[in-house]
């Protein structure tokens with residue numbers, strides 16, 4: 506329809522937010538590919554593996570058994586049981602049924618948790634670099650995202666001092682994301698323990714612990730949760746996770762959360778008025794993923810680790826680029842300050858990380874996402890959830906493009 510004649514009027518909240526930059530980057534890559542250009546795509550935030558067969562079979566069995574109807578708002582009993590079993594296995598925490606809820610992806614669960622708790626003007630602490638969606642989800646729910654910068658000195662992790670300094674009487678949540686997107690940073694038990702000390706002094710502050718990448722960890726075990734490290738704070742920690750990343754199930758749209766039963770009830774109320782419940786079929790698949798054999802994780806983490814090592818070695822060797830070695834997730838977060846101010850063969854100056862990513866896309870045919878999307882510049886994020894061949898070819902092309910700068 507011709508926009509000039511449209512009577513569409515967006516709500517004020519739409520003006521406060523923007524579409525996810527990673528989705529936008531993916532669209533740009535699709536466009537260039539459609540034009541016939543060969544693009545090495547390092548933007549994707551999802552595993553390149555297929556969903557394991559036993560999980561698919563559980564979904565097919567559910568369809569054939571007629572499990573094709575609405576389920577309880579907080580998920581099928583089978584799925585809730587599988588989630589509890591998984592949290593016991595990874596965190597050593599015994600959650601009750603009333604502490605568990607499910608949704609259409611971790612993303613939806615986080616959104617509903619904020620919607621259920623944030624009033625106009627409430628502050629939500631978001632350590633930067635952050636997953637692109639947090640600030641906009643807070644804004645969409647009329648809260649105020651308070652960006653708390655971190656630096657390479659602390660491995661892009663929040664410290665007790667920065668946390669303490671950022672808390673005000675309006676603070677309702679602090680978001681912790683370990684392993685982190687885009688940094689790959691994983692909080693140690695000591696670091697979580699030190700943050701817990703601060704949180705004990707501020708009983709009104711809750712913690713949204715986004716653990717969607719917890720199993721994709723290169724430290725030898727699943728990433729730790731604040732809820733496990735500080736059991737006394739358990740009711741103030743909402744653990745959010747899902748099957749998207751660990752089990753290569755991004756398209757199934759199934760996430761979950763564990764926390765205070767009153768908060769879980771509030772999330773369920775919103776869920777009952779939005780989607781009613783996630784897909785019954787995806788729930789059956791997720792139950793199989795969480796309670797079935799865990800070989801897929803044991804097999805894929807070493808594959809990611811090999812790619813990580815190749816990406817770190819390749820990028821570190823390029824003058825002007827400085828990556829943080831990630832302890833988890835499948836991203837490499839690269840400081841590109843060394844390229845800012847340099848000139849392309851055409852005589853254009855790279856003024857910021859947006860210029861750097863556009864240059865890499867045009868000159869090298871490599872798609873990455875600029876740090877400004879994650880609230881920190883000048884950086885870019887490489888996803889290594891793609892095959893080694895593509896990673897190696899992309900690094901060669903980046904090295905070549907950087908080498909051509911003056």
Ligand code: PMP
Pocket residue numbers: 550609610611612613636682685686715717746747748749755758759760
């Ligand atoms: N948290 C983080 C940090 C993520 O990177 C993602 C996916 N990009 C999610 C949550 C949401 O994942 P999903 O909705 O697929 O469960």
